[in-house]
Amino acid sequence: MHNKDFFFQAFVYLMAAVLSVPIAKRLGLGSVLGYLIAGVIIGPFVLGFVGNEGSDDVMHFAEFGVVMMLFLIGLELQPFLLWRLRVPILGLGGLQVLVTTLLVTVLSLVFGLSWQIGLAIGMILSLSSTAIVLQTLNEKGLMKTEGGQSSFSVLLFQDIAVIPMFALLPLLAMKNGTTASLVANGVIFVAAEQQKASVPGWQQALLVMVTVGGIIVAGRFLMRPVFRFIAATRLQEIFTATALLLVIAIALAMQQVGLSPALGTFVAGVVLADNEYRHELETNIEPFKGLLLGLFFISVGASINFDLLIQQPLLILGLVIGLAIIKFAVLFGLGWLFKLEASQNLLFAFALAQGGEFAFVLFSFATKNNVLTTSVGGILVAVVALSMVLTPLIMLINEKFVQSRFVTTTVEREADTIHDNENPVIIAGFGRFGQIVGRLLIANGFKATVLDHNPTQIDMLRRFGFKVYYGDASRIDLLHTAGARQAKLFVLAIDDREKTIETVDRVRKHFPHLKILARAIDRNHAYELIRRGVEVVERETFGSALDMGVEALKLLGLRSYRAHRAGNTFKNHDEEALRELADIEGDHTLWVARSRQLAKQLEQLLRSDDEDLTHEVDRAWDISDLQKNS
Amino acid sequence: MGSSNQILILFAHPALEKSRVNRPLIQAVQGLASVTVHDLYEAYPNFHIDVKFEQDLLVAHNIIVFQHPFYWYSSPAILKEWLDLVLQHGFAYGHRGTALHGKKLLSAITTGGSKQAYCREGYNYFSIQELLVPFEQTARLCGMEYLPPFVVHETHQLQEQHQIAKHADDYRTAIIGLRDNTINWELLKQFKQLNQNLAEVIKIQEAPHHA
Numbered sequence: 028m029h030n031k032d033f034f035f036q037a038f039v040y041l042m043a044a045v046l047s048v049p050i051a052k053r054l055g056l057g058s059v060l061g062y063l064i065a066g067v068i069i070g071p072f073v074l075g076f077v078g079n080e081g082s083d084d085v086m087h088f089a090e091f092g093v094v095m096m097l098f099l100i101g102l103e104l105q106p107f108l109l110w111r112l113r114v115p116i117l118g119l120g121g122l123q124v125l126v127t128t129l130l131v132t133v134l135s136l137v138f139g140l141s142w143q144i145g146l147a148i149g150m151i152l153s154l155s156s157t158a159i160v161l162q163t164l165n166e167k168g169l170m171k172t173e174g175g176q177s178s179f180s181v182l183l184f185q186d187i188a189v190i191p192m193f194a195l196l197p198l199l200a201m202k203n204g205t206t207a208s209l210v211a212n213g214v215i216f217v218a219a220e221q222q223k224a225s226v227p228g229w230q231q232a233l234l235v236m237v238t239v240g241g242i243i244v245a246g247r248f249l250m251r252p253v254f255r256f257i258a259a260t261r262l263q264e265i266f267t268a269t270a271l272l273l274v275i276a277i278a279l280a281m282q283q284v285g286l287s288p289a290l291g292t293f294v295a296g297v298v299l300a301d302n303e304y305r306h307e308l309e310t311n312i313e314p315f316k317g318l319l320l321g322l323f324f325i326s327v328g329a330s331i332n333f334d335l336l337i338q339q340p341l342l343i344l345g346l347v348i349g350l351a352i353i354k355f356a357v358l359f360g361l362g363w364l365f366k367l368e369a370s371q372n373l374l375f376a377f378a379l380a381q382g383g384e385f386a387f388v389l390f391s392f393a394t395k396n397n398v399l400t401t402s403v404g405g406i407l408v409a410v411v412a413l414s415m416v417l418t419p420l421i422m423l424i425n426e427k428f429v430q431s432r433f434v435t436t437t438v439e440r441e442a443d444t445i446h447d448n449e450n451p452v453i454i455a456g457f458g459r460f461g462q463i464v465g466r467l468l469i470a471n472g473f474k475a476t477v478l479d480h481n482p483t484q485i486d487m488l489r490r491f492g493f494k495v496y497y498g499d500a501s502r503i504d505l506l507h508t509a510g511a512r513q514a515k516l517f518v519l520a521i522d523d524r525e526k527t528i529e530t531v532d533r534v535r536k537h538f539p540h541l542k543i544l545a546r547a548i549d550r551n552h553a554y555e556l557i558r559r560g561v562e563v564v565e566r567e568t569f570g571s572a573l574d575m576g577v578e579a580l581k582l583l584g585l586r587s588y589r590a591h592r593a594g595n596t597f598k599n600h601d602e603e604a605l606r607e608l609a610d611i612e613g614d615h616t617l618w619v620a621r622s623r624q625l626a627k628q629l630e631q632l633l634r635s636d637d638e639d640l641t642h643e644v645d646r647a648w649d650i651s652d653l654q655k656n657s
Numbered sequence: 658m659g660s661s662n663q664i665l666i667l668f669a670h671p672a673l674e675k676s677r678v679n680r681p682l683i684q685a686v687q688g689l690a691s692v693t694v695h696d697l698y699e700a701y702p703n704f705h706i707d708v709k710f711e712q713d714l715l716v717a718h719n720i721i722v723f724q725h726p727f728y729w730y731s732s733p734a735i736l737k738e739w740l741d742l743v744l745q746h747g748f749a750y751g752h753r754g755t756a757l758h759g760k761k762l763l764s765a766i767t768t769g770g771s772k773q774a775y776c777r778e779g780y781n782y783f784s785i786q787e788l789l790v791p792f793e794q795t796a797r798l799c800g801m802e803y804l805p806p807f808v809v810h811e812t813h814q815l816q817e818q819h820q821i822a823k824h825a826d827d828y829r830t831a832i833i834g835l836r837d838n839t840i841n842w843e844l845l846k847q848f849k850q851l852n853q854n855l856a857e858v859i860k861i862q863e864a865p866h867h868a
Contacts, residue, residue, distance in 0.1 A: 595705040636708075 039076045043069045044321050059162050060419035062321045066328020067416075077329055086326040086387075091278070092319025093158050093384065095312055097186070097289045098274050100161065100179075101296015102305055109297055112180050119177060119365055120184020123379075126357050127153035134353075143199040147398045148407065150192050151390060152350060154383035156415050157182045157289075158320055163419050164378065167426065174374035177367060181358075181379060183293075189385050190287055193392065200397045231285070238284045239294060242277060246298030254304040255486060258497050270311040303485055306478070307498040309508045327384070331412045335405060346410045347417070355380040370430060377425040381418045382411030449510030450474040453541075454518040455500030455530065457488060460546050460567055461520030475518075476509050501530040503537050511538045519545040522567075524552055531559050550605065557609035564605075573598055589637070596636055600629045662836050664692045665718035666765075669725040669736040671698050678767050678812045678821055679726060685825035686832045693718065697735045704738055711743040716756055720835050721801070723792065724765040726812075730781075730788045740795065749799045758800035763835070763851065764792055765807040765828065772810050786849055807831055807851045827852045834859045 043065035051061025069076040128149035135145025160178055161170070169175040250273075257269045274292055281291030299305060336343050355376045362372035387408060394404040452475040454465050461477070468475050477495045479485055488495045498505045500521060511517070517534055519527055527545060534541055544563040547553035556564045573594055580590035604625045611617050666686060670679050673696070687694050695714065701707075715721065725732045747754050768775075768785070775781045775788070785808055796803035809815075809824045831851055834840045845851065845858050 592705065595703060599705070599707075 036077065039069055040322060040325060043325060048321070056423060057163055057166050057419050058321070059159050059166075059324055060416075060423075062324030063328040063416045063419070066325035067331060068328075069325070070329030070331065072331070072333035086323070086330065089319050089323035089326050090384070092316055092321075092323045094278050094289045094292050095274055095316035096158065096161060096320060098277075098292035098296040099309060099312060099316055101293040101298075102300050102309055104297050105300040106297055112176065112183075115177055115180035115365065116184050119361055120181040120188075122361055122364075123181050123357060124150075124153045124185060124188050126361070127354060130353055130357065144399060144403070147196060147199050147393050150195070151386050151393065151407075152354075152382055152411070154185045154189070154385045154389075155182060155354070155379040156381055156383040156418065157186060158323060158384055159381070159415055159418050160378050162320060162324075163422055167422075169374065172371060172374070173367060174371035174378070177362065177365070177371070177375045178378045181375075185383065185385075186287065186289055186293075189389070190290070192389060196389065196393050196398055197396045199393075234284045235286060238280055238286075239291070242280070242291065242295050243298050246295055246302075250299060250302060251304075254302070254307075254497070258304070258307075258480075261480075263499075266307065267311045270308050271315065273308075274312065303495055304497045306496045306505055306508045310498065310502065310505045313504060313508075323384070327412055327415055330387070330408075331416065332405065332409045335409045336413075339406070343406060343409055343413065346406070347413045350382065350410060350414055351380045351417070351421070370432075373425060373429055377421050377429070378418075380421065381414040384415070386411040449513045450476045451513075451515045452476070452518060453478065453506070453509055453511060453514045453516070454520060455479075456519065456521030456546070457484065457495060458520070458522060460522070461518065462488075464518050464520060464544075476514070478505070478509060501526055501533060503533055506534065506538070511541060514538075514541060517541040517543050519543060521546070522548070524548050527552070528555055528559070531556065531561055535559070551612075553605055554609040554612045557606055558612075569601075592636070593633055596633055597629065600625075600632060604629075661691055662720045662761075662838060663718040664720045664722060664832060664836050665714055666692065666694045666722040666724050666832075667697060667736065667739065668694060669697045669723070669733045669739075671733055671735070673698070676726075678809055678815060678824065679724070681821050681825040682765070682767075682809070682828045683724065685829040689829075689832065689836070691836050692832060697739060698733075701735065704735060706735075706739055706742050708742050708745070711739065712745075712748055712756070715743070715760075719759070720761045720763065721757075722763045722765050722832075725767075727766040727768040727785075727788075730783075731791070744795070744799060755800065760801045761804055761835075762792070762796040762799075762801045763804040763807065764789055767809040767812050769813050770810065771814075784849075805845060805848050805851045805853075809852075824852075827855055830859065831855060 047065035048058050048061035131149030132145035164170050164175045277291045277295045278288035281288040358376040362375050390404045390408050393399045454461050454475050454477045457477045457479040478498050478500045485495045542562045545556050545561045547564050547566045553564050577590045577594035748756050775785050793803040815821050848854050
């Protein structure tokens with residue numbers, strides 16, 4: 028890296044991101060476009076802070092962001108959801124790759140290229156950008172829509188299809204000279220070739236099966252105790268380290284057996300999707316994924332070869348537009364065939380009408396294998412990069428000018444699908460207090476997402492069939508992943524005074540729609556919560572202590588009903604007093620005076636209610652009185 | 658004539674969420690001007706009735722409606738609790754209990770049985786009027802005028818939406834009539850049920866007095 032040391036590089040990349048992404052977001056362009064523009068600006072053709080050779084290294088490092096993204100997507104997808112998507116994945120995804128490849132091949136033949144070259148280009152261009160599309164869809168909250176799900180299915184199929192492409196490309200080579208040993212050195216996209224050279228095919232297949240099987244078995248049975256053990260240390264950074272270790276280990280293992288690490292981590296994610304530590308895992312990996320993906324987008328921006336663009340502007344622009352039109356047409360046609368609703372079909376077709384990051388690796392792979400000439404490869408890489416840069420813009424145009432015609436239908440759809448995806452209630456803290464709330468809700472058929480940070484507790488509850496997740500409820504990112512945006516109620520039942528207040532403030536700020544029901548440790552804690560406008564404040568010992576008071580009254584000789592009624596009167600009065608005193612708690616003298624007044628008032632109230640009741644019941648059918656009256 | 662009445666509807670239904678008939682009825686009168694709907698089971702889930710509050714409500718209205726399903730020839734439990742606690746001696750009856758004098762009381766009830774079931778030959782033996790006597794006498798003791806009840810019979814037979822809607826419309830018409838004083842009170846006394854001759858009771862009033 029020449030004289031530019033590591034810190035300088037990091038400074039440039041981070042500075043570019045910090046400056047451009049917020050501006051892009053403010054302008055409504057989305058973060059992806061911000062990163063891409065930042066890349067262009069610091070790249071060799073504008074400011075030249077990062078050169079091509081440097082950004083190549085960075086790119087390989089940044090590709091790890093894609094691996095993490097697929098892991099996180101896997102975490103979101105329980106196996107049954109994946110099974111439900113099998114038709115779009117195989118049908119929509121498969122046909123998309125097939126039809127696009129054929130169309131491009133035919134076009135190449137028309138333009139006088141050989142069928143081998145045409146087929147290679149067709150395969151590579153049939154891929155779309157998982158990173159850009161998913162990030163943009165996520166950011167716009169469109170992942171759960173029909174169009175978003177279809178896009179996801181197609182991208183998933185494409186990511187799988189990369190593997191056979193690596194196998195097929197060398198077969199298309201013009202001269203059967205230097206073969207498979209030349210492999211792209213990308214961290215992720217390693218093909219099976221290098222292993223095949225030394226190991227027989229059946230062994231290779233066995234190795235793959237053992238590795239994938241190992242991931243599934245370990246994910247199912249081994250990870251739970253491991254996470255429990257790690258969580259018991261209560262060291263946040265060690266949990267983060269474990270999460271990263273897990274992803275890197277899987278990536279390495281997959282690379283060893285010659286599969287795509289992105290695919291491997293995806294499978295691992297799916298396996299871990301119903302693990303109770305899922306939310307915590309997501310939360311820990313999310314920031315790394317975000318930054319690495321950002322880095323990846325920056326390096327895509329920086330890698331655009333403006334020299335080529337200046338030399339042959341018409342050819343390259345023409346190819347970019349042509350690529351977009353072909354892909355759009357194929358996708359739209361397939362969407363129509365699979366009965367996507369018009370607005371969703373447009374979203375789907377616009378979203379995926381670009382080349383993908385795999386194309387960079389595959390083009391260099393194809394060039395090294397003598398399938399394509401360097402000049403053709405270079406031009407196509409520029410075309411793909413440009414089409415990727417344009418994607419967020421195209422989606423913005425779709426959102427602003429096309430989707431606005433379908434407003435009602437998209438809104439309905441969104442609300443619909445999100446609804447059954449996450450639970451309406453989040454319970455933070457599932458100890459002796461939260462459990463009672465949770466059991467009542469669950470017994471009444473209301474689903475609740477439960478967060479708790481006590482690993483032994485979680486373990487015990489799991490045996491009783493509760494869905495409990497490990498995590499610190501005051502973390503906004505964790506609440507995000509737990510579905511706070513869709514939830515209606517937030518039951519705050521943790522037994523930490525300060526943490527409760529802190530969580531209330533954060534939840535109020537980030538999820539103002541959530542109704543908060545909070546457990547107060549004592550009266551003073553209750554004052555603080557009331558002043559923060561918490562909807563329901565319940566003093567943790569008040570209810571049961573009151574019950575005991577009522578029992579005491581009975582043992583002192585009061586009739587049950589009388590005691591019960593006295594308890595209720597006391598409760599109503601005390602709750603009113605609590606709310607009133609919360610307002611004046613700061614003024615000590617006033618508070619003491621008013622408290623005394625209220626206590627006296629309560630005494631009178633109880634006494635008069637007692638008198639009324641006994642009096643009334645006695646006199647209710649006092650006939651002499653009635654006769655006097657008539 | 659024409660002066661507006663304040664109506665208080667004391668509504669008692671322990672499972673409103675399952676109600677097919679009472680819910681449309683109460684919805685039909687909810688939000689009407691000068692009409693206060695007071696859902697007792699909602700206000701007092703633990704039967705802890707706030708006596709003072711209830712008495713103030715009564716004083717502020719001059720037509721009181723007990724709306725409820727006709728459970729076991731009477732009201733759901735909470736309304737009985739309400740009667741026991743709220744209609745205190747010295748407030749509602751007794752030599753100084755004149756707070757309710759001159760007000761009107763209406764029972765608005767729903768029954769599963771048909772009208773024919775409520776007669777000597779029917780399986781309920783007594784008529785609705787006879788069974789409602791405790792309410793009538795309660796009104797009398799409190800110096801109130803007891804109106805012929807609003808009764809929806811055979812709720813199980815009301816399967817079609819429009820059948821229920823018809824009763825809800827009637828109820829709304831009746832409540833508005835009571836509120837706006839467009840009821841011919843003298844004529845009403847001759848009928849056994851308010852909604853039996855509703856059009857007549859309200860329509861005749863439209864004709865001027867000299868007729």
